[in-house]
Amino acid sequence: MLRGEANEELSRVGKGTPMGELFRRFWLPALLTSEVEAPDGPPVRLRILGEDLVAFRDSSGRVGLVSAYCSHRLAPLFFGRNEDGGIRCVYHGWKFDAEGRCLETPNVPAGAPDIRDRVGITAYPVREAGGVVWAYLGPKEHEPRFPGLEYAHVPPGHAFAARWLQRTNWSQGLEGEIDSSHISWLHRDFDRDTTKQKVTGAQLSADAAPHIELRQTDYGLVYGARRDHEGQYLWRVTQLILPMFSLIPRGPGAFAAGGGRAWVPVDDNCTTVFTFGYRVDHPIDEDELASYYRSGALFPPRTQPGRYQLPDGYVIDTWLPVANKENDYLIDREMQRTANFTGIWGVHDQDRALAENSRGIGGTSPGVADRSFEHLVSSDRAVVTVRRILLNLADALRKGVEPAIVADPELFAVRAISKLSPLAAFDAFMAEYGHEMRASGARAPVPAE
Ligand code: FES
Ligand SMILES: [Fe+2]
Structure with missing residues (x-):
């Protein structure tokens, strides 16, 4: 639960607001x-x-x-x-x-x-x-140096990006990102072969209650989700880079490709979601794009470029999801009975359907969530931790302490990995594989001033 003032402080991003000023350092x-x-x-x-x-x-x-x-x-x-x-x-x-x-x-x-x-x-x-x-x-x-996010530094042709509009405050988007206990429910497929929705992270549904470990880092947060897998452990390590960049692992194996999302506030009520995918070893070709599509989590929802009139009248040019609030995200109740948990097609549309219709301040559904009504449980630990980190940083900035991360572009240069390993303890796993989470050796020059 986050009461009035803290909730507002976390959410509001206008000039002069604590979080707005923090975002204005990145x-x-x-x-x-x-x-x-x-x-x-x-x-x-x-x-x-x-x-x-x-x-x-x-x-x-x-x-x-x-x-x-x-x-x-x-x-x-x-x-x-x-x-x-x-x-x-x-x-x-x-x-x-x-x-x-x-x-x-x-x-x-x-x-x-x-x-x-x-x-x-x-x-x-x-x-x-x-x-x-x-x-x-x-x-x-x-003005800081340009961040070392790996997808922003691979050579031309090695990365793709897309964006679309989400009609919620940015923090609701980010919180969905680190709320791993929703994945096995909201994004569940009943039968991967027959479902119309082949793009979700179905492989994650098998073990609906992964063991989650969380560590605060100098760039944000790293969390590992451990699932039993044929006598070993499948570790998926996700990165959260301040203030709202995520990196999401792909399938287990040596690191060659990755991607993530970023939640950029339009204003307090709307967000531009960016998704990024990249390869370090060769340019992304059609097959690779298709494999991103199959992996689902990173590929954009169906969108159309278009205009959107914000509630106060200003019009933005954006990418509008085809499944949206006006058409109930094209929910198909038959698909919900037989194929997947929601009857909504695609990871991002599922996420958006829930976020855009959650309870907001004043009982309205869009915009800023009213967190005073929440009842958080232990699986919401990552959400609570991220709120605390961000509120502390915003508070420190208000007192004149600049966020340390922006001074060092290298801090942004991390990777999300996925590994099969016999190691059960997260610290042991990190000691063994932590070096693989540093992005290096694939750098193109920092974009010109
Ligand atoms: S309003 Fe007169 S030139 Fe723009
Ligand atoms: Fe999700």
């Missing part, structure tokens, strides 16, 4: 590179951490992430013309470059004072890595 995924592929192509509307933004690629190939509104009379730059090295407001023609500088104010009469220096708009630094445009929304003096 590089965050903002949108897919493919959405702003073409120089001078159409701008994309975003909201990140409650800030209304527009992304565009200028004539030289540089991506700009700037305020959604023109500084003259606050017109929307989404309708602007992306041309000749900047985005031009179509109301009166003012033009801004990727760094938010005002280049032209054509409706200012000749001879009048030049105001361009005073009317620049907010612009945030960006990097492109792993098929994603990343942004840093925090104070300039605290």
Whole structure:
């Protein structure tokens, strides 16, 4: 249970809020590179951490992430013309470059004072890595080096990424990620061969009550789930990297491929979910993509690119899940009786159906969960631990202590692994295999400044 103030503190991400400031110390995924592929192509509307933004690629190939509104009379730059090295407001023609500088104010009469220096708009630094445009929304003096997340550093063609909208607060998404006791229920298939839903983590359903071990680390949290398997143990080790990146193991064996998710707040009520997959040994081809699809947990749900009007009226360009709140996630009661636990197709849709309809503050279903009504049990230990870590970090930052992780990109360079092993104790397992959880030797250069 998390009462009023702590619940709000965990959830709210606007400028000046404790968690909002903590998020503003990290590089965050903002949108897919493919959405702003073409120089001078159409701008994309975003909201990140409650800030209304527009992304565009200028004539030289540089991506700009700037305020959604023109500084003259606050017109929307989404309708602007992306041309000749900047985005031009179509109301009166003012033009801004990727760094938010005002280049032209054509409706200012000749001879009048030049105001361009005073009317620049907010612009945030960006990097492109792993098929994603990343942004840093925090104070300039605290801009960290780019994080060493492995999927953001493999060579081109070795990674894929996708994103979609989840209509809950970001923390509900993250908590689903580390709530391993739901996997054997929510994502259960009754019969892997006959189910329509071949993509879920069915192999995990066999042992519905894995033994879970949890350790806090200098980058977040590592947890191991141990299941009995033919006289040995199947260990699946998942990583949680601050503030909301997860790494999820694939099948047992030597590490060649991995992936994870990131929960980027749109605002307090919505989240952009990113999923990443990557290989370190060779580029991802069609077969590999198909195998990600079969593994289910990382592959995106069925989505369509489109626009979504947030409750306060601002429109974002995003990827909209085909199964959604309006159609009850296409629940099929016959499938629920015969094939899987939910009657909903796909891991992410199952997760979203539950998260987007949980009890929120004020008794509403979307948005921020009202955790004062919860009754947590011992299997919720990871959820409790992550809340505590994040609240402590936010509290420390409020007192002037910067989060240590952002100072060291290498701390982000970990892997999630899965192993068959005779070792029953997690500490012994970590001592034996911990070195395999360090990502190294597969590094492409850090994206250019
Ligand atoms: S409002 Fe943009 S140029 Fe006037
Ligand atoms: Fe799930």
